[in-house]
Amino acid sequence: MTQSPDNPRASLLDAALSAAERGWHVFPLRPDTKRPALHGEATCPRTGPCVSGHAKWEQRATLDPDRIRAAWSTDAFNVGIATGPSGLLVVDLDVPKDKGTSDAPDGATTFKALCERVGQPVPDTYRVRTASGGEHLYFTAPTGIRLANTAGSLGALVDTRAWGGYVVGSGSITAQGAYEVIAPIPVTELPAWLLVTLRAPAPSRPAPSIAPARNASRCAQVALERESAGVAAAVEGQREATLFKSARAMGRFVAWGDIPRHEVEEAFQVAGESAGLKPHECRSTLRSALDWSIRTARPREAA
Structure with a gap:
């Protein structure tokens, strides 16, 4: 779907309603961006969908046309599709950041090679060309299996969204x-071989080497080591x-x-990438969590 330059808000509302009609749960993204437009936990009013506690974008994504019209009536929001509630698995084929000069293969080439290795054709399904020139391949996720x-x-x-x-x-x-549809055909089921590949156990990762904080109290150092280990082991x-x-x-210790903030950030950066x-x-x-925690620390x- 191409936006009307005269009324982008109406075009985006139509796009959101069309996605919901397909059974895809939608939520607004900030105009001209890919970031959710919904409030965060720190500013949650605890009303409406959040009356029982803060509801994140995945919980607030909706099929309700009235809620969609109300949301998109206020601004030209882009359309976010929550893949899990929508019963979708989307394969995201990206392009190198410096695609003009890089010799690295793009995601589509890598995915094609993966298909060839398992003796299968590239699946024929609903496709969207992304703003960067990549592609999104939409698949129906299998029932009874919660893919991440x-x-x-x-x-x-080559990433996936579920x-x-x-x-x-x-x-x-x-x-x-x-973002434009380039293959307006029905969404097909996730191929069995791809499901098996996605469910294969990930190779074990060596424990990250995290240097002790140099200027921290003993209590803060112990807390940082414990929290960093939890991050590194997260599934x-x-x-x-x-x-x-x-x-x-850790924000309260900062x-x-x-403990200096930069030492917390360095340790968590290593653990998160690991x-x-x-x-x-x-x-x-890290920036979002630490900013909030430091600002609101008692x-x-x-304490």
Whole structure:
């Protein structure tokens, strides 16, 4: 779907409603971006969908056309599709960041080679071209199996989105360009060989080498070692949440002056990348969690 330059809000509303009609749970993304437009836990009003506690974007994604119209009536939001609740697994075939000069194969080439190795054709299914020039291949996820996201485990620049993940829907537009359907055919079931590949146990990772904090109190050092170990051991689908929780737990020690912030960030960056998170994911999560925790930390005597 291509946006109307005269009324982008109406075009995006149509895109959101069309996705919901397919049974795909949608939520708004900030205009011209890929980031959720919903409030975070720190600013949650505890009303509406959050009356029983903060509801994240995956829980608040909806099929309700009235809720969709109400949300998209306020701004030209892009369309986020929560893959898990939608019963989808989307294979994200990315392109090298410096695609103009890099000799590295793109995700589509890597995925084609993977298909050839297992003696299968590249699956024919609903496809969306992303703003960066990559592709999203949509598949119906198998019932009774809760698949999580993957990042590079199938191959370089080949990620998957399932429970805990989302994709930008067609009709959305960012500074890089538009998301457009390039294969408007039915979504097919996830191939059995790909399901087996995704469910194969990940190779064990060596424990990360984390240098002791140089300027920390003993209590803060012990806490950092414990929290970092938990992050490094987090399983797929829980890694970012574990990092966020652990970073928030350490924020009070930073606020109290028991440990420098940069030492906490260095330790968690190592642990998060060891667990399989991308460097920018670690940095973004750490910044958000530590900023909130330091800002809201109670005095030591009141903790």
